[in-house]
C-alpha cells in the first residue's frame with residue numbers, strides 16, 4: 001500500500017491517491033470525516049481553522065460503501081481558496097499589483113529559504129503553499145482508511161498529547177486502548193479538562209501573548225498487532241524504521257522514540273530489555289514493554305508505543321531576524337496569521353501516519369487483495385503464535 005498527495009494550502013483542493021487498499025473493505029465518507037474533524041480541534045490554532053470545515057469526497061475506488069481494490073481517490077476542498085483565487089490562479093495573471101505581493105522574506109524554521117534555493121523560486125509562496133501542514137489533512141484521510149482496515153482485523157490505534165510547552169499530561173493510566181480511543185476521539189487533548197490541561201492552555205495563551213509559539217510531544221499506541229510483523233532482513237523492511245520515518249515526515253516533527261526511548265541510554269541492559277514469559281492461553285509474551293513493541297524491526301506482539309516531538313511553530317508574531325531575498329536587507333517582519341501551538345492536531349496526524357504504516361505492513365504480510373483473506377490469514381497467524 002502507498003499513497004501520494006497533491007494540492008496547495010490555499011489552492012482549490014487537496015487530493016490523495018491510495019494504492020493497494022484491499023477489496024471488500026467497508027468505507028464511507030463518515031469514517032474519514034470523523035478523523036478530519038478531530039484534526040481540526042485543539043487549542044492554540046490560528047484563524048484558518050475557523051474558515052475550514054474539512055469534509056472528504058471519495059471520488060474513486062469505492063462503490064456502494066465498499067473498496068474495489070482499485071486506487072482510492074480522496075478530495076478535500078479548501079474553503080479559504082475563495083479568498084485566494086487570483087493569487088493561486090493556475091492560469092498566468094497580468095495584474096501587476098498581485099505580482100508585487102511576492103513573498104520574499106523567509107521565516108526561520110520554515111521551508112521558505114531552502115525551498116526557494118532548491119526550486120529557484122523568487123516568490124516563496126511557491127514553496128510555502130506546499131510545505132504547509134495543510135497537506136496533513138489528506139494524510140489524516142488516508143490514515144482513516146488505514147484505521148478502517150486495522151479495525152477489521154482487530155487492531156486499535158490511538159494518538160494523544162503527552163506534553164505541551166514543558167507541561168506533562170496527567171492521569172495517563174487507562175484501562176484499555178478502547179477507553180483511550182474513546183477519550184481521544186472526543187478530544188486529542190483529553191487532559192485539557194485536567195489540571196495539567198489548564199496549565200497547557202495557559203502556556204499556549206502566554207506564548208501567543210508574547211508573539212511566540214510552543215511545541216510538545218505526542219504519543220501513538222497500537223494494540224493487537226501479532227508478533228513478527230516487519231522484518232530484520234533488510235533496512236527497508238524494518239517496521240519500526242518505517243514508523244519513525246512517517247513520524248518525522250510530519251511537518252515540524254524533529255524526533256522519535258519507541259518505548260522508553262532515549263531513557264535507554266541512561267539505564268543498564270537489565271533495566272531496559274523485556275523479559276520473555278509464556279502461558280498456555282497467551283503463548284509467548286513480555287513482562288514489560290520498554291521496547292515499545294519492537295525488536296529487530298519486527299513487532300513483539302506487545303503494544304507499539306511511539307512518541308514524536310514537535311518543535312514550536314516557525315511563524316512568529318514577534319519574528320526572529322531574517323534577510324529579504326530581493327533586497328538582502330535584514331528585517332523582522334509582521335505576519336498575518338499563524339497557529340501558536342498545533343500539537344493536538346499533530347497527535348491526530350501522528351495517529352494517521354502510524355496507522356498507515358501498520359496497515360501497509362499487515363497487507364504486505366497477510367495477503368494483498370481481499371480483506372476477507374487478510375482476516376483469515378491474520379487469525380491463522382495469531383493461532384500459530386499462541387501454539388508456537
Ligand SMILES: Cc1cc2nc3c(=O)[nH]c(=O)nc-3n(C[C@H](O)[C@H](O)[C@H](O)COP(=O)(O)O)c2cc1C
Nearest residue numbers: 110111131133251252253314315338339342345346
Ligand atoms: C498541524 C500543524 C499545523 C501547523 N501550523 C503551522 C502554522 O500555522 N504556521 C507555521 O509557520 N508552521 C506551522 N506548522 C509547522 C510547519 O508546517 C513546519 O515547521 C514547516 O513545514 C517546516 O518543516 P519542518 O519544521 O518539518 O522542518 C504546522 C505543523 C503542523 C503539523
Ligand SMILES: C=C(O[C@@H]1CC(C(=O)O)=C[C@@H](OP(=O)(O)O)[C@H]1O)C(=O)O
Nearest residue numbers: 046048131132133134137251337338339
Ligand atoms: C491550514 C492548516 O494549517 C496551516 C499550516 C501552516 C503551515 O505553515 O504549516 C500555516 C497556517 O496556514 P495559514 O497561513 O493559511 O493560516 C496553518 O493554518 C491546517 O492544518 O489545515
